[in-house]
Amino acid sequence: MSEIVFYTNPMSRGRIARWMLEETGAPYRAEIVPFGPPMKTAVYCAINPMGKVPSIVHRQKIVTECAAICAYLADAFPEAELAPATTDRADYYRWMFFAAGPLEAAVSNRALGFVVPEDRRRMIGYGSFDDVMATLEKAVSRTAYIAGERFTAADVYVGSHIGWGLQFGSIEKRPAFVDYLGRVSERPAYRRAVELDDAAMAAMQKSA
Structure with a gap:
């Protein structure tokens, strides 16, 4: 069972x-x-x-x-x-669901050739692809892992998106993304x- x-x-x-x-x-x-x-x-x-x-x-x-x-x-x-203490999950939830929402939507729409008109960005959760990339870069640059100094399930999810994005060219090959992926992909x-x-x-x- x-x-x-x-x-x-x-x-x-x-x-x-x-x-x-x-x-x-x-x-x-x-x-x-x-x-x-x-x-x-x-x-x-x-x-x-x-x-x-x-x-x-x-x-x-x-x-x-x-x-x-x-x-x-x-x-x-x-x-x-694989999860922080319940009192310390703000970043854990924030970045896991940022990847599930704005990141995936922005990357998917760009791959499909859809660009949000500038005057309609407030209607869509991610705003613009550039905004998402800048936010993600800051997120993976703050600490060793996405929710702090310890690996969590959020790194599985965020790391997978970055890994696929770098592999297929749907995410820009910025040093911060490459370094972060290197850390999480070392795991057995x-x-x-x-x-x-x-x-x-x-x-x-x-x-x-």
Whole structure:
């Protein structure tokens, strides 16, 4: 009953959840869900009505959305020390959900070729792409990790976004981003997660 069932695809945001699972050290079973019709079946949509991955099922409870999965797992497995004390979570929540909201929206819209007209910036949460990049740069430059001097689940989430952005060119290659990613990607759990997802991706391609 305590095993986590992890629904994912190695070519998706499921890589964020995989990293977080590896950080907790908790037992889990990965179920690879191919894109297309398998992800839209009635069986899987009963777990995630969006027909998207990742999702986790733990103790008969379902959690979707990567930021929520990271926050949930940090609380469900406090022995892993992936969340600050409840009295010291301001930066932890602030930057995790900044990445889930303004950062992801700004990066996605830019990749799609959508630029917010200057006179409409107040209508959208992130304002402008340049504002988001400047804010993120300051956030990762203040302390060793995004919420202070200790690694937390917020670093899994923010670090994943920065890693993908630098890899695919959707986030500017600023020294502060490169340095921050270097710190968080040194973690053994990150390396294990990458190896597991790369192996799963190779297996999918071989069976295709």
